[in-house]
Amino acid sequence: xxxPDPLHLDVTIRRSDHDGSRDAHFQVPARDNQTILDxxxxxQQYADPTLxxxxxxxVGMCGSCAMMVNGEPRWACRTHVKKVLNGxxxxxxxxRNLPVIKDLVVDMDPFFxxxxxAEGRHHPTQTRDDPVPRIDPEGAQRAEANAGIExxxxxxxxxxxxxxxxxxxxxxxxxxxxxxxVFNDGKNADRQxxxxxxxxxxxxxxxxxxxxxxxxxxxxxxxxxxITGLKRETVKAFIRGKSNA
Amino acid sequence: MMRPSKSHPxxxxxxVHRLSGITLALFLPAHFWxxxxxxxxxxxxxxxxxxxxxxxxxxVEFCLVFLLSIHIFGGLRLLAMEFLPWSxxxxxxxxxxxxxxxxxxxxxxxxxx
Numbered sequence: 001x002x003x004p005d006p007l008h009l010d011v012t013i014r015r016s017d018h019d020g021s022r023d024a025h026f027q028v029p030a031r032d033n034q035t036i037l038d039x040x041x042x043x044q045q046y047a048d049p050t051l052x053x054x055x056x057x058x059v060g061m062c063g064s065c066a067m068m069v070n071g072e073p074r075w076a077c078r079t080h081v082k083k084v085l086n087g088x089x090x091x092x093x094x095x096r097n098l099p100v101i102k103d104l105v106v107d108m109d110p111f112f113x114x115x116x117x118a119e120g121r122h123h124p125t126q127t128r129d130d131p132v133p134r135i136d137p138e139g140a141q142r143a144e145a146n147a148g149i150e151x152x153x154x155x156x157x158x159x160x161x162x163x164x165x166x167x168x169x170x171x172x173x174x175x176x177x178x179x180x181x182v183f184n185d186g187k188n189a190d191r192q193x194x195x196x197x198x199x200x201x202x203x204x205x206x207x208x209x210x211x212x213x214x215x216x217x218x219x220x221x222x223x224x225x226x227i228t229g230l231k232r233e234t235v236k237a238f239i240r241g242k243s244n245a
Numbered sequence: 246m247m248r249p250s251k252s253h254p255x256x257x258x259x260x261v262h263r264l265s266g267i268t269l270a271l272f273l274p275a276h277f278w279x280x281x282x283x284x285x286x287x288x289x290x291x292x293x294x295x296x297x298x299x300x301x302x303x304x305v306e307f308c309l310v311f312l313l314s315i316h317i318f319g320g321l322r323l324l325a326m327e328f329l330p331w332s333x334x335x336x337x338x339x340x341x342x343x344x345x346x347x348x349x350x351x352x353x354x355x356x357x358x
Binding site for chain 1: 251253254255256259323326327328
């Protein structure tokens, strides 16, 4: 068995274009501190300028650089190479469960369309002429809303979810977590619209509680907990006879 | 398409719950058929019970009781998780479900041999 080369990383990237997919191999200089995004950027700048990938903020805020690293969905900008290296090897591929446009760039439309379908948008209660309503920041309902508010829409949970893989219509963890956040917002008026949106055949009751969303969320959020909250509320609404669940 | 790693406890709990459910669905018709022999064919039932004294059959019975208990407690875990406000202690619940299942099926096994 050959020893890993300490000076170089053996990087394999799953590349795709209109002719199909194939693995491409690159030798990338190893650094003491190096993220997966650094590796991909080095390849694009020094080895193959045709490599396509997405990034923007480089600090884990924008949610645009997620990709599969050694088979696991991760945010590339805050994934240190040393933590994921397999010997001196690393395999990088586009996010799972989304259509590939080219190389590491996936079409995020299905992901964001589902945010709309899950009705995770504000339903106003008042006009600009009304006084600003008082919200207790320590209240239990606000705590539920706060729990999911730091989602950066990176789609790591969506890529990790086996239920999405099996049922492409399923709204997925991020959209459902957003719906639960708005549901618990004291300023949101139409809770029933959210329950109706998430209780259909593609809604929260598809979730098998595998927990991969929560396991892989790079911001340590808990979408599965949000989904169980929606399950409880849709069942309560069904018992009250108010839902089409 | 690459599949993400499945090395976390809740995914394992999901798989065990599904597999135990499928196996029980296959086993239960045979179980009920054998029980019906008490009414329809006592001689055949006696022959089966003699065969069931075989230690290998006891081990298979242990597996079935284990599957039954793991399916029950896995289901209770899901109900608790989805219908009660729960916390990150869910992983502990999953572990407790497996532990309790092992205890109950182990007790059955020790009595059987």
